[in-house]
Amino acid sequence: xxxxxxxxxxxxxxxxxxxxxxxxxxxxxxxxxxxxxxxxxxxxxxxxxxxxxxxxxxxxxxxxxxxxxxxxxxxxxxxxxxxxxxxxxxxxxxxxxxxxxxxxxxxxxxxxxxxxxxxxxxxxxxxxxxxxxxxxxxxxxxxxxxxxxxxxxxxxxxxxxxxxxxxxxxxxxxxxxxxxxxxxxxxxxxxxxxxxxxxxxxxxxxxxxxxxxxxxxxxxxxxxxxxxxxxxxxxxxxxxxxxxxxxxxxxxxxxxxxxxxxxxxxxxxxxxxxxxxxxxxxxxxxxxxxxxxxxxxxxxxxxxxxxxxxxxxxxxxxxxxxxxxxxxxxxxxxxxxxxxxxxxxxxxxxxxxxxxxxxxxxxxxxxxxxxxxxxxxxxxxxxxxxxxxxxxxxxxxxxxxxxxxxxxxxxxxxxxxxxxxxxxxxxxxxxxxxxxxxxxxxxxxxxxxxxxxxxxxxxxxxxxxxxxxxxxxxxxxxxxxxxxxxxxxxxxxxxxxxxxxxxxxxxxxxxxxxxxxxxxxxxxxxxxxxxxxxxxxxxxxxxxxxxxxxxxxxxxxxxxxxxxxxxxxxxxxxxxxxxxxxxxxxxxxxxxxxxxxxxxxxxxxxxxxxxxxxxxxxxxxxxxxxxxxxxxxxxxxxxxxxxxxxxxxxxxxxxxxxxxxxxxxxxxxxxxxxxxxxxxxxxxxxxxxxxxxxxxxxxxxxxxxxxxxxxxxxxxxxxxxxxxxxxxxxxxxxxxxxxxxxxxx
Numbered sequence: 230x231x232x233x234x235x236x237x238x239x240x241x242x243x244x245x246x247x248x249x250x251x252x253x254x255x256x257x258x259x260x261x262x263x264x265x266x267x268x269x270x271x272x273x274x275x276x277x278x279x280x281x282x283x284x285x286x287x288x289x290x291x292x293x294x295x296x297x298x299x300x301x302x303x304x305x306x307x308x309x310x311x312x313x314x315x316x317x318x319x320x321x322x323x324x325x326x327x328x329x330x331x332x333x334x335x336x337x338x339x340x341x342x343x344x345x346x347x348x349x350x351x352x353x354x355x356x357x358x359x360x361x362x363x364x365x366x367x368x369x370x371x372x373x374x375x376x377x378x379x380x381x382x383x384x385x386x387x388x389x390x391x392x393x394x395x396x397x398x399x400x401x402x403x404x405x406x407x408x409x410x411x412x413x414x415x416x417x418x419x420x421x422x423x424x425x426x427x428x429x430x431x432x433x434x435x436x437x438x439x440x441x442x443x444x445x446x447x448x449x450x451x452x453x454x455x456x457x458x459x460x461x462x463x464x465x466x467x468x469x470x471x472x473x474x475x476x477x478x479x480x481x482x483x484x485x486x487x488x489x490x491x492x493x494x495x496x497x498x499x500x501x502x503x504x505x506x507x508x509x510x511x512x513x514x515x516x517x518x519x520x521x522x523x524x525x526x527x528x529x530x531x532x533x534x535x536x537x538x539x540x541x542x543x544x545x546x547x548x549x550x551x552x553x554x555x556x557x558x559x560x561x562x563x564x565x566x567x568x569x570x571x572x573x574x575x576x577x578x579x580x581x582x583x584x585x586x587x588x589x590x591x592x593x594x595x596x597x598x599x600x601x602x603x604x605x606x607x608x609x610x611x612x613x614x615x616x617x618x619x620x621x622x623x624x625x626x627x628x629x630x631x632x633x634x635x636x637x638x639x640x641x642x643x644x645x646x647x648x649x650x651x652x653x654x655x656x657x658x659x660x661x662x663x664x665x666x667x668x669x670x671x672x673x674x675x676x677x678x679x680x681x682x683x684x685x686x687x688x689x690x691x692x693x694x695x696x697x698x699x700x701x702x703x704x705x706x707x708x709x710x711x712x713x714x715x716x717x718x719x720x721x722x723x724x725x726x727x728x729x730x731x732x733x734x735x736x737x738x739x740x741x742x743x744x745x746x747x748x749x750x751x752x753x754x755x756x757x758x759x760x761x762x763x764x765x766x767x768x769x770x771x772x773x774x775x776x777x778x779x780x781x782x783x784x785x786x787x788x789x790x791x792x793x794x795x796x797x798x799x800x801x802x803x804x805x806x807x808x809x810x811x812x813x814x815x816x817x818x819x820x821x822x823x824x825x826x827x828x829x830x831x832x833x834x835x836x837x838x839x840x841x842x843x844x845x846x847x848x849x850x851x852x853x854x855x856x857x858x859x860x861x862x863x864x865x866x867x868x869x870x871x872x873x874x875x876x877x878x879x880x881x882x883x884x885x886x887x888x889x890x891x892x893x894x895x896x897x898x899x900x901x902x903x904x905x906x907x908x909x910x911x912x913x914x915x916x917x918x919x920x921x922x923x924x925x926x927x928x929x930x931x932x933x934x935x936x937x938x939x940x941x942x943x944x945x946x947x948x949x950x951x952x953x954x955x956x957x958x959x960x961x962x963x964x965x966x967x968x969x970x971x972x973x974x
Contacts, residue, residue: 251718251719251721252705252708254718255704255705255708256701256704259704262700263697263700263701263704266696266699266700267693267696267697267700269696270692270693270695270696271689271692271693271696273692274688274689274691274692274693275685275689277688278683278685278688278689279685281682281683281685282422283422283680283682283683284420284421284422284680284681284682284683285420285421285422285423285424285427285677285679285680285681286418286419286420286427286677286681286682287418287419287421287424287427287428287430287431287674287675287676287677288416288417288418288431288674289416289417289418289431289432289434289435289670289672289673289674290414290415290416290417290670290671290672291324291414291415291416291417291435291438291668291669291670291671292413292414292668292669292670292671293317293320293413293414293415293667293668294413294667294668294669295316295317295413317408317413320415320667320668321406321408321415323438323441323442324406324415324417324434324438325401325404325406327397327401328441329434329437329438329441330397330400330401330404330434330437331397332437332440332441333400333430333433333434333437334396334397334400336433336437337429337430337433339396339400339430340392340393340396344399344421344422344423345396345399345400346392346395346396346399347395348392348395403419403420403421404417404418404419404430404434405417405418405419405420406418414671417431417434417435417674418431419431419434419674420681420682424676424677424678425676427674427676427677428674428675428676428677429674431674432670432673432674435668435670438668439666439667439668439669442666442667442668443666454654457650457653457654458654460650461647461650461651461654464643464646464647464650465647467643468640468643468644468647471636471639471640471643472640474636474639475633475636475637475639475640478632478633478636479633497619498616498619498620501612501615501616501619502616504612505609505612505613505616508605508608508609508612509609511605511608512602512605512606512608512609515598515601515602515605516602516605518598519595519598519599519602545587545590545591545594548583548586548587548590549587551583552580552583552584552587555576555579555580555583556580558576558579558580559573559576559577559580562576714918714920714921714923714924714925714928714947715920715921715950715951716731716920716947716950716951717731717947717950720918720945720947724925724928726945728918728944728945728946728947729765729768729769729915729943729944729945729946730761730762730764730765730768730944730946730947731761731920731946731947731948731950732758732761732762732765732791732794732795732798732946732947732948732949732950733757733758733761733949733950733951733952734920734949734950734951734952735749735755735758737754737755744793744794744820744824745794745797745798745824749798751801757952758798759802762798762799762801762802763802763805765799765802765944765946766799766802766803766806768944769781769799769915769943769944770803770806772943772944773943776912778911778912778913779885779888779889779890779891780881780885780891780892780893780910780911780912781799781890781891781892781893781911781913781915781943782814782892782893782895782904782907782908782911782913782914782915783795783796783799783892783893783894783895783914783915783917784895784896784897784898784904784907784908784914784915784916784917785897785898785916785917785918785919785923786897786898786899786916786918786923786927786928786930786931787897787899787900787923787927788818788897788900789919789922790897790917790918790919790922790923790948791917791919791948791949792894792895792897792917793815793820793821793824793894794824794948795915795917795946795948796811796821796892796893796894797811797821797824797825797894799892799915800856800858800890800892801854801856803889803890803892804851804854804855804856805854805855807855807888807889807890808855808857808887808888808889808890809855809856809857809888809889809890809891809892810848810856810857810858810859810884810887810888810890810891810892811856811857811858811859811892811894812834812859812884812891812892812893812894813833813834813858813859813860813861813894814834814861814872814893814894814895814896814903814907815861815894815895815896815903816834816835816861816862816864816865816868816871816872816896816903817868817896817901817903818896819833819860819861821858821860821861821894822858822860822861825849825851825858827849827858827860831849831860831862832846832847832860832862833847833859833860833861833862833863834847834859834860834861834862834877834880835861835862835863835864835865835871836862836863837862837876837880838871838874838876838877838880839863839865839871844880844883844884847859847860847862857888868896868901868903869901869902869903869906872903872906872907873906877910878910881910881911893907893911895907895908895914898916898931898934899927899930899931899934905934905938905940908935908938908940909938909940912941913940913941913942913943914935914940914941914942914943915942915943915944915945915946916931916942916944916945916946917945917946917948918945918946918947918948919948919949920947920948920949920950920951921949921951922949
């Protein structure tokens with residue numbers, strides 16, 4: 230198996246890494262182009278940097294205060310919430326606002342400067358304006374060029390508006406507002422061609438911001454004052470109307486005020502309610518006593534004494550005591566005397582007299598309780614009627630009081646509002662001519678001594694670095710998109726393989742229009758070329774020796790790649806060590822006879838195969854070498870049939886017995902298939918590729934054909950590789966490089 234096949238088998242097992250050294254080498258080979266490109270770009274950058282007009286930047290530092298000093302607090306009317314997080318962001322945007330910028334533009338009349346108003350320079354340099362003005366002054370053209378005054382005013386207004394907008398746009402493009410983090414400071418920077426103007430504008434922007442803030446407060450104060458005065462008049466009218474309504478109500482109700490009405494009415498209702506309750510209690514008590522007496526009209530004193538109202542009566546208590554004493558006396562006398570005894574009769578008579586008097590007393594008591602009950606009922610009814618009347622009167626008074634309270638509240642509310650607005654109006658009037666600024670300068674802008682831009686050194690350095698980087702990237706990209714093989718290292722980088730060797734490009738006047746001949750290998754002038762061929766010979770010798778092969782076929786993918794030159798050079802190189810035969814099998818376009826200075830009618834391969842010519846007559850020995858040459862011979866119409874026959878195979882076997890090495894030059898592979906016939910016989914083909922000519926796709930297609938026909942590749946030779954001009958060390962370095970490649974295989 231050949232070395233190239235072994236490399237193919239090992240490729241999947243190796244990690245694909247980026248060969249940085251290859252790209253460094255790639256850049257080094259084109260360092261002149263890179264240097265010229267960098268020099269050109271740097272020169273352009275220098276001219277560009279020198280052409281830029283220097284711009285100066287001045288910076289002022291402004292301190293924005295969150296709380297302003299106030300004579301009297303009226304922030305509820307004209308202030309904003311300075312404790313909010315958005316306060317400082319709002320102030321930064323106000324600093325950038327068109328209003329502040331326009332104030333500075335108007336104050337410094339920046340629209341009259343060409344830096345801010347390019348129309349000034351354009352109008353001065355436009356010759357058409359001068360011609361038009363001159364023609365307009367002539368009587369002949371005055372009527373033709375005359376314009377409508379109304380249209381002129383409108384056009385002039387539009388033009389002025391456009392100029393103002395452009396000036397404002399240019400001004401804001403030069404202005405930079407940069408707050409300092411975690412502070413209340415903000416930097417105001419301005420760029421201008423004039424350093425003094427840059428400092429002036431930076432300071433004026435801060436002053437314009439402060440003045441704008443003060444004016445906004447004054448305007449707000451004036452608006453608040455006007456609104457308060459207008460509101461005061463309205464509140465005054467409302468207060469007067471409510472007071473008049475209250476007075477009319479008091480006159481209509483014949484009241485002075487509502488003092489005592491509620492208390493008096495409440496007291497009378499409480500008294501009547503209490504009296505009615507007492508009368509009701511008394512009536513109920515009398516009613517119950519009367520009912521008890523009426524239910525027992527014949528009851529004696531002792532049975533009625535169980536009723537608490539009767540037992541507590543004074544007369545009842547006296548009669549009850551007298552009756553008890555009489556009964557006690559009768560009881561005591563009955564123990565001494567009989568019923569008919571005078572004392573007994575007298576005691577019983579006295580007891581009966583007391584009982585009679587008690588009956589009369591009870592009857593009178595019943596009659597008196599009845600009258601008392603009637604009186605209690607009448608008193609209760611009168612108190613109820615009086616209470617109902619008082620309630621009705623209290624309800625009417627409550628309605629009056631509520632109406633009075635509503636009118637009084639209206640008066641009080643209007644009075645409070647009027648007093649509040651009157652106080653606010655006085656505060657606003659007192660502080661209308663005082664307003665503290667919400668910002669002050671921490672540092673005023675100073676006139677810059679050095680320009681801020683352009684940074685010419687930086688521009689030149691960036692141009693140099695950028696051009697170098699662009700050139701390197703361009704070289705790498707061109708190499709990545711370049712489908713052609715340039716050198717051995719390029720071959721390895723793009724195909725992942727090492728070529729068998731490289732043959733340098735021979736630059737000589739003799740071979741400018743003609744191909745290389747056999748004399749180039751013996752000329753000391755081309756020692757590098759010879760050394761490279763010898764290195765390839767050594768590598769092939771070691772490879773073919775292991776297979777004990779004597780025959781070596783040489784071919785290429787397409788014509789004009791140097792396969793014939795390579796075959797001749799290898800034959801001459803092998804002839805230094807062995808007896809070599811070089812056979813020209815390119816029967817379609819033979820050139821070996823011409824290269825060795827032989828006659829075109831010289832017998833060769835076709836003569837042997839077709840006409841059975843003697844082998845000795847078809848072979849030419851090269852003087853002073855072990856090399857014999859067999860030319861193609863006469864032209865034939867069917868080269869493939871001739872090479873496929875048994876005669877060609879037997880001829881090779883016969884010649885192999887007489888020579889140590891046979892080298893066969895075959896036709897290109899892609900145009901015709903002759904080389905595959907020879908490759909089958911020789912069990913391998915040596916492929917030649919022309920540097921900067923054969924593309925990667927052509928190479929892969931060729932290798933695919935080899936694989937399809939099962940023909941091994943003995944190696945790849947990269948031909949006509951450009952040599953670097955490095956003086957007297959060129960030979961040693963190139964040979965070392967080529968030797969290193971071969972030894973690596």
